[in-house]
Amino acid sequence: MIHHRFGSSLMSSMIVMVAALAFAPVALAADFDEAAAKALAKRNDCFKCHAVDKTKKGPSYKKIAAKYKGKPDGEEKAIKNITTGPKVKLEDGTEEDHKIIDTKDSKEQKNLVHWILAQ
Template sequence: MKHIRRMIVTASFAAFTLTGFSPAALALDVDAAKDLAEQNNCKQCHGLKKDKDGPSFLKTAEKYKDKPNAVDEIVKHLTSGKKVKLADGSEENHKIVKTMPPNDMAQIKNLAQYILSIKP
């Protein structure tokens, strides 16, 4: 019986993959991502489709389009606090995204997937 269940799960996963769906794409929770962005004041520096002090989410999505490590790169940016150049030429450390519970990578990856999902 376990063998049959394993075959069904494997076949289902293969079907999703072959039709262009991935488990990560199915897992996107837009409302949770928007809430996390709001809680961290992301929109203070980033517009959805317009640049502010930082690039728009759309510009970020376009930059990482079709790159296999896109989610990881954005997660690294959201969690590293690295220096960023602002529109006025000054530099500051990018704010580290805070989650509740602390350092919840699933929430941060969801936010990265949301940013990558922005379309013109």
């Protein structure tokens, strides 16, 4: 009986631990080169409209990351936003075409988006 309770308690603890890991936020830290992402953003004047943690003409990168957090198509939508120039709503309510990033290299595009989504 003691062994049974111990086994049951151990099993319950393991289930809780596995569930906690399953719902833990995915860390993208090892998934991007921050210096390269910032350099690409700077070359494309992204910081003219965006900042990491404050609203400018466009939303902060933290706000963008929160918008896409947990969405399976978040990366895809963010890449589409920087590569196709869709109409975007600015913080003041006006709309304009989003600037298209000056690289066709999908690795550079993904790196930038991973950095933004990690904010």
